[in-house]
Each structure stands twice: as C-alpha cells, then as structure tokens.
Amino acid sequence: MASVWEMICDKLIENGIDAYPPATHEGECLSPYVVVKQYGSTQIVNFSSERVYYLFLLYVPRNQYSMLEDFENKVKAVLDGELYPMLMPSGSKEADYYDDNYHAHMRSFMYHNNVRNKHL
Numbered sequence: 001m002a003s004v005w006e007m008i009c010d011k012l013i014e015n016g017i018d019a020y021p022p023a024t025h026e027g028e029c030l031s032p033y034v035v036v037k038q039y040g041s042t043q044i045v046n047f048s049s050e051r052v053y054y055l056f057l058l059y060v061p062r063n064q065y066s067m068l069e070d071f072e073n074k075v076k077a078v079l080d081g082e083l084y085p086m087l088m089p090s091g092s093k094e095a096d097y098y099d100d101n102y103h104a105h106m107r108s109f110m111y112h113n114n115v116r117n118k119h120l
Helices: 004-014 065-082
Strands: 033-043 049-061 088-093 096-100 104-116
Touching: 004 033, 004 049, 004 065, 049 065, 065 088, 065 104
Parallel strands: none
Antiparallel strands: 033 049, 049 104, 088 104, 096 104
16 A cells, blocks of 8 residues: 555646655756645544644745746645545645745645554
8 A cells, every 4th residue: 555655746746746855866956846745744633643744845946936826826726626634734834935945935835644653
C-alpha cells in the first residue's frame, strides 16, 4: 500500500503538476513545481491518533511571480478535490520569498492527515 506522501505526489503528477521529494530538484527553476515534505506529527489529545503534517513548497520562475497564486490554487484544487477528507488544510501558510539558489519565488503551506497511533 502506498504511503500518504506517495499518494499526494501521484495525484499531483496525474494532474500535470511537477512534484518532487525534498532536495531532488536541481538547477534553476524554469517552470512551476512543488516540493512535498512530511513535516512531523503531533498526538491528538485524548485520542489514540496522531496528526501528520505535510509541507508544500511551491516554486515559480523569477519572472513569473504573478503565477504563484494561480499555481497555489491549482495544487490545492488537486489536494481538496482528490485527497479530502484523508488530507485536510492545516491553515498554516508562510510568507513568500525569493530563493536565490533556484532563481524562483517560493510559497509554502501545510496540510495534515490523522492516523491511528498503533503504540497507544
């Protein structure tokens, strides 16, 4: 059975969105892409479950900042339309910044899913 991370990446790729694991995209950003990273977990109080977080790092080329919001909406449409209720928005979004290493504008946000903790 595929992991949640694999299902996320598969759905993004199936919908024409370039998706990468952390630290695998090389070189300058020439077209929009997203990096998907598992971002830790927390126990849900009084339940035998934990909440696992996934961080989405969106990149667009330096001369295409105006595309960033549309790209975010495209990624979220896949997540909300094809992976809900397994994956849900966490409400966390960071400020945009320009990444000199990739010559790209970057925006990030988080989603989460709940899983039963087998050790409790």
